[in-house]
Amino acid sequence: MxxxxxxxxxSAAAAAFLLVLPMGWGPSPKAAAAAQQTPAPCGSGDHGLLxxxxxxxxxxxxxxxxxxxxxxxxxxxxRAAGTGFIIGTSDAGCHWQEIYKGSWQxxxxxxxxxxxxxxxxxxxxxxxxxxxxxADGGAHWKGVYTGNLHFERIxxxxxxxxxxxTATGAYxxxxxxxxxxxxxxxxxxxxxxxxxxxxxxxLTVAPGGGYRVWQTRNGGHSWGEKLKVGASSxxxxxxxSRDNQVWAVLYGGSGMSQVSYALYGSTDQGAxxxxxxxxxxxxxxxxxxxxxxxxSSGPAxxxxxxGNMQLYGxxxxxxxxxxxxxxxxxxxxxxxxxxxWKNLKPSINGYDARISFANGKDGWLAVTSATKSSIYSTHxxxxxxxxxxxxxxxxxx
Numbered sequence: 001m002x003x004x005x006x007x008x009x010x011s012a013a014a015a016a017f018l019l020v021l022p023m024g025w026g027p028s029p030k031a032a033a034a035a036q037q038t039p040a041p042c043g044s045g046d047h048g049l050l051x052x053x054x055x056x057x058x059x060x061x062x063x064x065x066x067x068x069x070x071x072x073x074x075x076x077x078x079r080a081a082g083t084g085f086i087i088g089t090s091d092a093g094c095h096w097q098e099i100y101k102g103s104w105q106x107x108x109x110x111x112x113x114x115x116x117x118x119x120x121x122x123x124x125x126x127x128x129x130x131x132x133x134x135a136d137g138g139a140h141w142k143g144v145y146t147g148n149l150h151f152e153r154i155x156x157x158x159x160x161x162x163x164x165x166t167a168t169g170a171y172x173x174x175x176x177x178x179x180x181x182x183x184x185x186x187x188x189x190x191x192x193x194x195x196x197x198x199x200x201x202x203l204t205v206a207p208g209g210g211y212r213v214w215q216t217r218n219g220g221h222s223w224g225e226k227l228k229v230g231a232s233s234x235x236x237x238x239x240x241s242r243d244n245q246v247w248a249v250l251y252g253g254s255g256m257s258q259v260s261y262a263l264y265g266s267t268d269q270g271a272x273x274x275x276x277x278x279x280x281x282x283x284x285x286x287x288x289x290x291x292x293x294x295x296s297s298g299p300a301x302x303x304x305x306x307g308n309m310q311l312y313g314x315x316x317x318x319x320x321x322x323x324x325x326x327x328x329x330x331x332x333x334x335x336x337x338x339x340x341w342k343n344l345k346p347s348i349n350g351y352d353a354r355i356s357f358a359n360g361k362d363g364w365l366a367v368t369s370a371t372k373s374s375i376y377s378t379h380x381x382x383x384x385x386x387x388x389x390x391x392x393x394x395x396x397x
Contacts, residue, residue: 002217042094044387045395050085051099054392057083064393066373067354069109070366075358077114079138080366080375080389081106086138092233093364093388097140107175109138110156118144118154118162131164131177144177155194163194170194170202170220174177179373183220186212193239201226201241201270203248205234211250211288214237215270229262231288237261242311243271249306249319255283257325258303262287265338267315276338279304299343307353316360318382322352322368329353329367331382332368335360350374371396 046054050065057064079088079099086100086109105119107129111117113138120129131151132141149171151164158348160176163183170183170192185192185202194200202214202223211234213227215297227248233266235251245267252260259283263277278293280286281303287293298304299321307320307329315337322329329350332343357363365376365385372394376385 015313022157034146042167042388043096044390046391047096047389049087049096050391053084053101057341064371064373065391066370067366067368067375068106070356070364070375071109071111071116072356072358072364073111075362078356079109079111079268080364081109081119081138084372087389088138089388093375096389100141104132104141108154110154110162111138112156112159116156116159118156120151120154133177146177146180149180157194157196161197163192165192170200172197185220186214186223190236191239193199193241193245195241199241199269201239201246203237203239203250205236211237211248213246213248213264213270215246226266227264227273229264229289233260233285234288238306238309240309240311240317244314245311245317246270247309247311247317249309250288252280253284253304254351256281256303257323258283259305260284260287261298261306262289262293262299263319264289265317274338276334276341277332294338294341295332295343297343299330300326300328300349302326304330305352307364308355310355310357312357312360318355318357318360318363319354320365322350324351327351329365329369331355331365333381335381346376346385348374348376348385367394369394 007263067080067082070080077090078093083105087096089096103123105123106119109139117134119132122129131144131146133144134141139225147299153165156162161174164171168189171180172183186204188204188206189202191203198219200216204212206212210230214223215226216223233253237250240247248264250262258281261279264273265276266273275291275293277295277298278287282299300323302325304321304323310318316335318333322372329348334341349372350367352368354366361381363378367374374390374394375388377388378385
């Protein structure tokens with residue numbers, strides 16, 4: 001089954017064209033000189049964008065616009081996606097443009113460059129995620145063939161190659177999604193991630209309880225156990241890997257809007273591990289694993305939920321977090337592979353967040369709150385944040 005002609009996006013193609021405009025193109029020298037003399041000020045509100053969608057989604061029974069994912073390809077160029085829209089910036093969030101407006105409710109975006117990208121999205125009446133592809137920076141999208149597979153995550157490795165992940169398995173394509181090959185993973189796999197075509201990691205639930213982290217060095221043909229963690233509750237987890245770093249977020253229980261979890265980190269491809277976070281909560285019980293952890297709680301309290309992670313260099317790892325109970329979002333960071341960990345405490349309202357960092361210091365945070373959706377930037381690793389975009393709803397007291 002191919003999913004092409006039934007998609008009908010309504011997009012701001014011109015705005016996306018400006019975002020991907022080559023550096024040599026632009027206004028006339030006279031116009032450029034005038035613009036340099038009177039530059040438009042950086043904004044922090046909605047930049048006059050998505051006015052019709054904001055009005056449409058305001059009022060009783062309506063859900064305000066919210067962000068669901070963010071990705072920066074460099075310190076200046078990035079995109080943020082949400083419920084029926086994508087916006088982009090080419091000057092580090094000083095100014096934004098509409099790229100897409102339409103029916104697609106985006107869950108994840110993944111661009112390999114400023115033109116080619118994939119996305120997982122749903123339609124309002126159909127909540128099964130669909131894999132989409134764009135070849136013009138995100139202005140237009142078309143369906144990618146997945147057969148009977150329903151991917152929960154995607155990972156592009158190049159313009160034509162990448163992985164699609166279901167709840168229990170991994171699949172690879174080398175032809176842009178025209179065909180998919182199942183990648184062998186250990187029994188009871190609950191999460192998988194690959195560095196490249198050969199090196200990857202899988203998280204499994206052990207019979208009788210507990211978690212295991214496995215590594216393959218031959219594209220899934222064989223796997224070796226790298227980490228064994230006991231747990232009374234096995235609700236799943238997440239893996240993040242880049243170069244020699246690999247990190248495992250392992251969930252315990254949840255309750256009273258609180259989550260118990262453990263964060264384990266390795267800087268040598270899983271040969272040695274450190275228990276960095278062990279967050280026990282009254283609602284979720286004990287965190288998985290035993291032994292002393294570096295810290296007893298993660299970012300955003302009380303009972304914060306772990307968000308996504310970003311890894312850079314040999315030892316830098318940054319974790320997002322959100323606390324529905326506290327109505328706050330935050331990040332935690334290590335610059336030495338988990339030997340020390342610091343939970344930063346910015347005063348940012350929300351209940352969940354996604355982060356995208358260009359390096360260990362310059363990053364962006366998209367608050368996914370239903371009423372406080374905003375985008376913030378940091379240039380000091382998350383110690384301080386400045387708001388770069390906010391829907392009108394988020395600006396209300």
